[in-house]
Amino acid sequence: MSVIYILWLRQIKRFSRSGIRIVMGFVQPLVYMLALGYGLNSVFQLSGRGSYIQFIVPGIIVQTIMFSSMFWGANIIWDKQFGFLKETLVAPVSRMKIMLGSALGGATISLIQGIILFIVAFVLGFRPYNWNYVPIAIVFMGMLSMAIISFSAGIGAVVNDMQAFVAVNNFLLIPLFFLSSALFPLDGVPTAMKIIASVNPISYAVDAIRMTLIHQSHFGLWNDFFVLLGTLIVLLAFGSYRFKQIQA
Amino acid sequence: MNPIISVNNVTKKFGDFTAVDGVSFTVQPGEIFAFLGPNGAGKSTTIKMLTTLLKPTSGELRLAGHDVTKEQDATRKMFGIVFQDASLDDELTAFENMQLHAVLYGINRKQVSGRIEELLKLVDLWERRKAIVKTFSGGMKRRLEIARGLMHHPKIMFLDEPTLGLDAQTRNLLWNYIKELNQKEQMTIFFTTHYLGEAEAVAQRIAFIDHGKIVASGTTEELKQQTGTNNLEEAYLKLTGTQVRDETLDSAEGNRERFRSIMKNKQR
Ligand SMILES: Nc1ncnc2c1ncn2[C@@H]1O[C@H](COP(=O)(O)OP(=O)(O)O)[C@@H](O)[C@H]1O
Ligand SMILES: [Mg+2]
Numbered sequence: 001m002s003v004i005y006i007l008w009l010r011q012i013k014r015f016s017r018s019g020i021r022i023v024m025g026f027v028q029p030l031v032y033m034l035a036l037g038y039g040l041n042s043v044f045q046l047s048g049r050g051s052y053i054q055f056i057v058p059g060i061i062v063q064t065i066m067f068s069s070m071f072w073g074a075n076i077i078w079d080k081q082f083g084f085l086k087e088t089l090v091a092p093v094s095r096m097k098i099m100l101g102s103a104l105g106g107a108t109i110s111l112i113q114g115i116i117l118f119i120v121a122f123v124l125g126f127r128p129y130n131w132n133y134v135p136i137a138i139v140f141m142g143m144l145s146m147a148i149i150s151f152s153a154g155i156g157a158v159v160n161d162m163q164a165f166v167a168v169n170n171f172l173l174i175p176l177f178f179l180s181s182a183l184f185p186l187d188g189v190p191t192a193m194k195i196i197a198s199v200n201p202i203s204y205a206v207d208a209i210r211m212t213l214i215h216q217s218h219f220g221l222w223n224d225f226f227v228l229l230g231t232l233i234v235l236l237a238f239g240s241y242r243f244k245q246i247q248a
Numbered sequence: 249m250n251p252i253i254s255v256n257n258v259t260k261k262f263g264d265f266t267a268v269d270g271v272s273f274t275v276q277p278g279e280i281f282a283f284l285g286p287n288g289a290g291k292s293t294t295i296k297m298l299t300t301l302l303k304p305t306s307g308e309l310r311l312a313g314h315d316v317t318k319e320q321d322a323t324r325k326m327f328g329i330v331f332q333d334a335s336l337d338d339e340l341t342a343f344e345n346m347q348l349h350a351v352l353y354g355i356n357r358k359q360v361s362g363r364i365e366e367l368l369k370l371v372d373l374w375e376r377r378k379a380i381v382k383t384f385s386g387g388m389k390r391r392l393e394i395a396r397g398l399m400h401h402p403k404i405m406f407l408d409e410p411t412l413g414l415d416a417q418t419r420n421l422l423w424n425y426i427k428e429l430n431q432k433e434q435m436t437i438f439f440t441t442h443y444l445g446e447a448e449a450v451a452q453r454i455a456f457i458d459h460g461k462i463v464a465s466g467t468t469e470e471l472k473q474q475t476g477t478n479n480l481e482e483a484y485l486k487l488t489g490t491q492v493r494d495e496t497l498d499s500a501e502g503n504r505e506r507f508r509s510i511m512k513n514k515q516r
Contacts, residue, residue, distance in 0.1 A: 006351040014339045017380075083334040090299050091352035092324040248301045 003093045004101035011075075011105025021071075025113045029064045030120060033057065036183065037124075049185065055216070057121045058137075058209040059182030062144065062202065064117050065110045069145045070173055072106035073152025077165055086248045099243045103149045110145040111138065129215045137212035140228065144205040147232040148173075150239030157242040182206045186218045201231040250313070252277040252404060252436050253298065258307030260293050260460075267293045269460035270307070275453075277403075278434040280427070282441065282451035286488055290460040291440040292332050295408050298438075299329050312403055328353075330397035332408035332440075334389065336381050342368065342392050343377040346399060353400040367395040370425060371418070390414060394422060401429065407439035411446065419443075423450055448480045458488045 015021060037053040044052035079085040088098050115138070118126075128134055159165050179193075180202035186194055197203045198219075208224035211217035217224070251274035260268040268290040275281045283291050296302040298309055300320045309316040312326040336345050346364045355363070368374040371391035381389060394410055407426070411419040427450065429435045441447055447454055448468050455465035464471055464487050468480055475483040 003351055006348055010337065010340065010344075010348060013344070014337075017339055082336075082338055083331065084337045085335075086301060086331055087335045087337075087349070088352065089301060090324060090327075090329055092321070092354070093352060094321065247303060248296070 003097045004104065007088075007098060007101025008105040008108065011102055011109065015105075015109045025068055026064065026116050026120065028067075029060045029117050032063065033060045033117075033121065033124070036060075053121075053124070053126060054214050055185070055210075056183065057118075057126045058213050059180075059206050060121075061114050061117055061141065061209060062180075062182055062206045063177055065114045065141055065145050066148055066173060066177060066202070068110040068113050069106060069148035070152045070169055072103065072149045073154075073156030074162065074165055075102070075106070076153060076156030077159065077162055080160065080248065085246070089246065089248055095244050096240060099153060099240055103146065103153065103239075106149045107142060107145040110149075111141055114138075114141045114145075128213045133212040137209050140205060140208040140212065140224070143228050143232055144202075147201075147228070147235045150232070150235040153239040154235070154242035157239075157246045176200055176202050180206055181210075181218060185216075201227055204228050204231075249276055251275055251310075252279075252312050253281075253438060254308075254310045255294070255298070256308040256310075258294070258297065258304045258309060260290070260297060260302065261305045267460055268297070268304075271457070271460070271462055273455050273462060273465060275436060275438060277436055278430070280430055280437040280439075280450055280452045282439055282447040282454045283457060284440065284442075284444070284447055284454060284484065285457035289457045289488075291457060292408055294457070295329070295406050295438070295440070299327060299406060300324060326402060327404040327406060328397055328400055328402040329406040330394050330408065330410045332412070334393070336389060336392060336396075338382040339380065341378050341380055342373055342384075345381060345392065346377075346396055349396045349399055355400050363399055367398055368392075370421065371395045387413060387415075391418065398425065398429070401433050401435060404436045404438065405429070407437065409440055409442065411441065411443065419446065426450075444480045444484060454480075456484065456487050463487045 033053075033056065037056050041052040044050075044055065049055070076085065079088075089095075091098075128137075155165065155168050159168065179196050180200045181197050182202065186197055186203070189197075204219060204224040204227040207217055207219050208221060208228065211221050211224065219227075253273075253275035255271055255273050258268060258271050259266065271290070271294060283294065285291055293302065297304050298311060298316060300316060300323055303317060311323050314322045314326065316323045337348070340348070343364065346368065347360070350360045350364070364377075365374065368377055371394060373388060373392055373395065376384070376388070381392065384392065390413060394407075397405070397407070397410075405426075411422060414422070423446065426437060430437050437450075439451075451468075453465065453467055454471060456463045456471075464474055464483075466474065471480065471483045472478065475486045477483045477486055
């Protein structure tokens with residue numbers, strides 16, 4: 001058994017044993033989807049843009065992935081507080097493998113949550129325009145997840161208590177989500193808003209998933225891909241650098 | 249012979265506070281070496297620096313010829329450790345914790361099950377191997393930590409207060425096992441304890457540390473001579489000016505404190 005596999009498995013086991021995390025993982029986005037989707041559907045349709053439920057599902061999937069991936073940084077703090085981190089840090093394996101194994105575990109969990117949400121949305125009436133593109137959407141979800149996980153690993157490595165971590169989360173992730181194209185189409189918003197959304201990498205993740213699921217795009221799929229890839233590389237470097245510096 | 253552990257003028261500061269203050273000592277291969285001193289003397293901090301968990305503020309540490317600070321990966325292949333405080337995954341079972349450790353340390357696959365069984369039986373946890381660690385008592389967790397630490401057989405084994413809070417019988421059992429490892433595999437043992445009797449019975453050489461400084465070192469005989477006392481306990485008292493404090497209480501309180509802060513964070 002390899003180190004990466006066993007650390008991946010550890011994350012999966014921990015997740016599958018925590019009922020509350022599983023439930024919370026999709027109750028919250030479900031509430032968003034129902035409230036926003038049904039609540040704003042008529043307004044959206046009135047303005048001649050079709051079904052808001054169709055429009056918003058990719059955004060909610062992105063939200064689910066963002067927040068469950070961010071949770072992974074909280075895991076590092078947990079492991080620090082409960083002491084388990086020491087066990088991995090003194091082991092004769094590279095820190096890169098330690099980070100990668102756990103991160104892949106986290107990404108798998110995020111993807112599972114994203115896919116569960118997709119299924120729930122399907123039951124509620126959401127239809128992808130072409131099933132062949134759904135796997136591509138999943139690849140983008142994986143990229144987004146790894147990017148956020150790397151970022152949260154970097155933060156989790158520096159920060160020692162959960163409150164500070166939650167604060168970072170609230171001040172960074174939530175604005176990034178709401179100031180992206182997740183909840184509204186970018187054509188038709190004020191220019192300032194459009195500029196902000198255009199420099200926000202989350203918009204590109206949303207855009208890519210929207211393109212592959214409902215065939216609507218603002219930036220174009222290749223732009224989405226390269227922005228997301230660039231973000232992923234930068235954050236991966238940041239996360240693994242920080243993780244290497246951890247002292248316990 | 250070249251020392252297997254050598255610590256040369258090492259200092260560790262936390263902000264303004266100097267936890268370890270210009271410490272130097274060496275340990276020979278195959279030796280059983282005890283590090284004694286009151287709470288807060290700097291024992292754990294020294295072990296953390298030797299095991300790559302903390303970087304020294306200044307000074308040099310070498311393990312089996314490797315510079316600990318510069319060659320972390322090579323250093324990590326040389327040692328095993330039982331930490332003073334918790335380092336188990338509470339959400340996994342006892343068996344899963346052992347298994348994870350076996351993979352992390354690349355223990356030969358054929359040996360793994362046998363060794364897990366042997367060690368879990370030694371610490372009387374074999375029957376509970378499928379239970380989630382969260383449900384264990386403090387003593388059971390401690391025993392599991394030790395069993396896990398002894399699973400691979402490195403050149404150097406660090407044991408930071410390994411037997412803290414365990415009953416006399418279990419302590420005996422464990423020390424016999426450790427001494428056997430030391431003899432059979434020439435494993436170097438570096439341990440801290442606050443049971444002076446334990447140190448006297450097991451260690452071939454002892455160093456006393458207080459306020460981050462080494463105040464004396466040598467065999468039990470030498471220490472008695474140096475201080476003009478009749479036993480290790482008196483020597484300790486004379487050197488550090490403190491009674492052996494009951495660390496069991498301190499540490500239980502520490503654990504409770506930590507638990508409270510974690511629960512508080514969890515609720516947010
Ligand atoms: N991470 C830390 N930050 C600040 N002070 C610390 C830290 N770790 C240890 N100390 C302090 O350093 C001193 C030595 O601690 P330690 O090495 O754990 O002592 P011992 O193991 O001998 O009981 C103590 O006063 C302790 O409070
Ligand atoms: Mg200590």
